[in-house]
Amino acid sequence: MPLVSMTRLARVTAAAGSAVVLATALAACGSSSADSGSSTSQSLPIGLNGSVAYSFNPYDQSSLSDLEDPAYDTLIHYVDGELKPWLATSWDFKDPTTLELKLRNGVTFTDGTTFDAEAVRANFQYAIDNKANYGSLIFLQNVSGMTVVDPTTLDVTLSTPNPALPYDLSQNAGYMVSPKALQNPDGLKQAPVGTGPYVLDTAATRAGVSYSFKRNPDYWAAKENVFPYDTVTFTLQGDPNAAKNAAASGQVKALTVQPGTTIPGFTTVTSNSGNQSGFSGAWVDVTGTALKAMGDQRVRQALNYAIDRAKIAKAVYQDAAVAVPLVPVTKDSPAWSEQLGSMYPYDPDKAKQLLAEAGYPDGFELTMISLPPADQFAQAIAGQLQQVGVKVNIESHTSDLVQAVQSGTRPTGLLLSSLTGDFGQDMANLFSSTAFYNVHQADDPQLDALLKQAAQETDENARNHLYQQAAQRGADDAWFLGTVQLQTITAFDPKVVKVEPPDRGAIHLYDYHLPS
Structure with a gap:
C-alpha cells in the first residue's frame, strides 16, 4: 500500500502529510542516448502518483515539495548526513535562542528581486502570519523576532531553544520565495518565483497533468554542477501501477515503489527519507x-x-x-x-x-x-x-x-x-x-x-x-x-540514474545524479 506524506495537501497527496496518501512515484528518464545506456542524459522525467493541481506557493498545504525543488533553493543543503552552505553561507547560535544567518551575496529571484536578509525575513514572516504549521514549517511558529543586521546577516530570535532549526532550513522551512511574489499569492499558485536551478516552462505545462521545468539561464550556482539535467518534467499518474508500468516500459527510470515491487533491471534502495517515510x-x-x-x-x-x-x-x-x-x-x-x-x-x-x-x-x-x-x-x-x-x-x-x-x-x-x-x-x-x-x-x-x-x-x-x-x-x-x-523504497535504473537518498528528510532533486 503506497503512501505519500501529507506534507502538503494535508501532507495528503504528498505528511497518509503529515496523513496517508498516494505514493509519490519519483522517476528519472533519460534521452535517447540515456536509453541506450549512456550517462549523458540531460532530461529527467519524474512520475508523481496523483491527479490534482498543486500550488507553487510552498506555504500552502496544497503545494508539493517535489514540484518546489526545481524552482526554489533552500537556505541550506543536507548532503551525506551534514548541513552544507547554499543560500546561507553560514549559521551560528549566538545563544540558545538566537540564530545568526549569513547569506550569499549577488543572488536574485527570477522576477529580478534581490535575495538578501530582508527577503529571508519576509519569507519567515509570511509563514508565521499565514500559520503554515505543517512539516518543518511548524518550527517557524517558534520565531519570536527577527533583526536584519545588514543585507547579508539576519538574526532570528526563538521563543524557546531549537538546536535543530538549521536542519529545518534544509527542508520545507528553507525554501526561499520572492517577497514580491508573496504579495500576490494567487499568482504564486500558478507559477513559482524562486532563485532555483529551473523555471517553469508554462508552454509545456498542463496543470494537474504534467509540469515541465527548464534551466534557469541566470542561476547563481550553475557552475556547481549540482543539477545536471537540462529539463525536468513531472507527470501525474493515476495510480501506482501506472508508475510501475511506465518503468517496465522504459518511460520511467526511477520511482518510489511499494514493498515487494520488483522491476527487471532496476536497483532498489530503502531509506528513512522521502515522501513515504x-x-x-x-x-x-x-x-x-x-x-x-x-x-x-x-x-x-x-x-x-x-x-x-x-x-x-x-x-x-x-x-x-x-x-x-x-x-x-x-x-x-x-x-x-x-x-x-x-x-x-x-x-x-x-x-x-x-x-x-x-x-x-x-x-x-x-x-x-x-x-x-x-x-x-x-x-x-x-x-x-x-x-x-x-x-x-x-x-x-x-x-x-x-x-x-x-x-x-x-x-x-x-x-x-x-x-x-x-x-x-x-x-x-x-x-x-x-x-x-x-x-x-x-x-x-x-x-x-x-x-x-x-x-x-x-x-x-x-x-x-x-x-x-x-x-x-x-x-x-x-x-x-x-x-x-x-521507510521509502526507491527503485531506479542504474544505467541511467543514480539515486542517493539522505538518511532523513526529503529526497531532494540534488540527490538524483547521472551515473558515474
Whole structure:
C-alpha cells in the first residue's frame, strides 16, 4: 500500500502529510542516448502518483515539495548526513535562542528581486502570519523576532531553544520565495518565483497533468554542477501501477515503489527519507470533542493494547516498516528505553478490562478518516479493534481529505508525519497544540516542559534521559493508534540514474545524479 506524506495537501497527496496518501512515484528518464545506456542524459522525467493541481506557493498545504525543488533553493543543503552552505553561507547560535544567518551575496529571484536578509525575513514572516504549521514549517511558529543586521546577516530570535532549526532550513522551512511574489499569492499558485536551478516552462505545462521545468539561464550556482539535467518534467499518474508500468516500459527510470515491487533491471534502495517515510498510524482527538470516549486516556490505551503493531507492519508494509510504541522512537534513538519498548504489548484482554473501567464494557462505534490507497492499513486496525468490541467505520476521502481532518468532526484518522531525525522536533511536530492533526489544539504541559528542558540541556546524557522521559510520557498519553515507522523504497535504473537518498528528510532533486 503506497503512501505519500501529507506534507502538503494535508501532507495528503504528498505528511497518509503529515496523513496517508498516494505514493509519490519519483522517476528519472533519460534521452535517447540515456536509453541506450549512456550517462549523458540531460532530461529527467519524474512520475508523481496523483491527479490534482498543486500550488507553487510552498506555504500552502496544497503545494508539493517535489514540484518546489526545481524552482526554489533552500537556505541550506543536507548532503551525506551534514548541513552544507547554499543560500546561507553560514549559521551560528549566538545563544540558545538566537540564530545568526549569513547569506550569499549577488543572488536574485527570477522576477529580478534581490535575495538578501530582508527577503529571508519576509519569507519567515509570511509563514508565521499565514500559520503554515505543517512539516518543518511548524518550527517557524517558534520565531519570536527577527533583526536584519545588514543585507547579508539576519538574526532570528526563538521563543524557546531549537538546536535543530538549521536542519529545518534544509527542508520545507528553507525554501526561499520572492517577497514580491508573496504579495500576490494567487499568482504564486500558478507559477513559482524562486532563485532555483529551473523555471517553469508554462508552454509545456498542463496543470494537474504534467509540469515541465527548464534551466534557469541566470542561476547563481550553475557552475556547481549540482543539477545536471537540462529539463525536468513531472507527470501525474493515476495510480501506482501506472508508475510501475511506465518503468517496465522504459518511460520511467526511477520511482518510489511499494514493498515487494520488483522491476527487471532496476536497483532498489530503502531509506528513512522521502515522501513515504515517517511516523504512521492514526491520530486521535484526545479532547473528546468529536467522540467523548476518546477523551478518556484509558480508552485510548485500551485501543492500543488491542492492536498488534508488529503484525500490521509485516502484513501491510512487509520489510519497509518498524513497529514503534506510539511515539517515533526506534531502538537506535537516544529516546529509547526498555520501559518504552515494553509498553502496549498486544493484549486484547487488557484492552477489554480498560474499556470496562472507562464505562464501555460493550465497546462503542467510531469513524476513522482514510484515503483509498491506505484503506488496507485502516482495515487492519479496524479488524483488530473489532475484536474488543469497537466498531470502526472507515470513511475514505480524496481531494477533501484536508477539510475532513481539519473540520474536527471525526475522532480519528490515518496519518503519516515526516520525521526530522531530531527527537525533540519530531515530538513537537506531533504533540504541539499547533500540530496539523491536533485539530482541537490539545496540549500536554508535562510533555512540553520535558521537551523544553531537553532543548536547553547541554549535557548529552542528561538530555537523553529527558528525551526518554518525554517519550514515555507521550506514549502513556496515547494520542496515536497502531503506529509504525515507515521507510521509502526507491527503485531506479542504474544505467541511467543514480539515486542517493539522505538518511532523513526529503529526497531532494540534488540527490538524483547521472551515473558515474
